């Protein structure tokens with residue numbers, strides 16, 4: 001791992017490869033980056049662009065912006081490419097997604113019109129509620145991987161790219177549990193040879209990326225790089241991997257509220273969460289197999305934050321329900337309802353209601369930007385394998401097999417900032433602060 005001046009400078013262009021290029025998250029991300037580049041908007045929600053890190057002692061008042069502290073790629077150097085099962089260019093796709101208002105889209109129209117998706121690697125077994133015309137005709141896992149690798153190479157050459165990052169913004173795939181074929185790189189490569197159906201399309205993209213020198217980030221809850229085979233491949237090729245499932249609406253709220261309740265030792269008897277969602281993601285999640293993948297991802301946060309095994313009197317028996325209702329009138333403007341039943345002193349019950357009228361892709365787009373920039377930083381710093389320091393961005397953080405995932409947003413933030421301090425050779429901040437009052 002390289003630190004401070006040893007980290008390779010972010011020189012040259014950075015390719016951003018996106019499976020799911022025509023989706024709501026992806027097109028909102030592209031449109032936003034272009035708007036920011038043209039000075040039409042601020043990158044609100046992006047920690048990498050707007051956040052700061054405190055350095056040294058509190059009286060020093062050194063609080064640089066993250067982007068001034070660590071060498072991140074310049075937004076002007078980002079070049080976009082990707083795949084989708086629909087053919088529309090990113091302007092048409094963004095117009096259909098109806099996340100951004102017409103006036104915003106018109107401002108970046110020429111840029112969006114120039115980005116069109118390449119044919120996708122797609123298997124309807126993995127996304128039952130979608131079908132589209134822009135799908136690769138090659139048959140067999142190996143041929144599909146080769147086609148993806150050729151596209152990555154051509155994209156690199158045509159745009160004279162110095163580095164690339166791939167980030168999955170495609171649909172949620174059907175629920176899959178790790179099996180033998182995922183257990184080692186050898187087993188996986190044998191599985192590729194015999195077109196094993198337990199190797200999903202997202203795994204083919206990830207394999208193509210990791211064998212082309214490209215890090216892979218998973219924005220969806222799919223089982224993809226969080227399997228020993230692809231972890232091994234990432235390590236072998238010295239590439240970062242990170243995931244999974246962008247932490248946006250309801251889970252963001254959960255990971256803000258639950259640490260607070262636990263910090264005050266307030267008990268929980270139940271947390272009932274429901275979502276009304278009407279975009280294409282909602283349609284995909286209306287299928288029980290894709291929903292199961294999302295449900296697993298959404299359920300894990302509370303359990304790990306509240307640690308019922310450590311605090312049985314407070315959290316042992318809480319009921320946790322999550323549902324997603326596909327309701328087209330809401331479009332991308334998801335409504336996340338939470339009814340939270342808690343108890344306090346002497347066991348007296350109380351209730352909290354949260355009704356988050358959010359915009360799914362508006363929350364997701366800045367996370368995609370940060371993940372691209374930080375993963376590229378990790379690549380240049382020689383940080384290979386699982387990037388747990390990026391847990392801050394995910395509902396189901398990918399961590400080492402012998403660890404439990406850290407879900408608490410504030411611990412995740414501290415971990416991220418301490419990693420940046422470490423990378424730049426700055427002291428870690430413990431917040432002890434006793435030395436301000438007593439000579440230690």
Ligand SMILES: NC(=O)c1ccc[n+]([C@@H]2O[C@H](COP(=O)([O-])OP(=O)(O)OC[C@H]3O[C@@H](n4cnc5c(N)ncnc54)[C@H](O)[C@@H]3O)[C@@H](O)[C@H]2O)c1
Nearest residue numbers: 020022023024025084120170171172220246248280281360
């Ligand atoms: N919006 C959020 O807040 C949020 C939060 C967390 C995770 N996610 C996840 O991010 C992903 C994208 O969300 P979205 O709202 O943009 O959904 P979307 O349906 O608008 O976009 C997904 C796109 O992926 C395409 N696609 C599906 N399978 C593909 C394949 N094999 N190859 C290439 N393209 C493929 C679809 O055609 C679609 O255009 C989903 O998996 C979603 O669950 C979104």
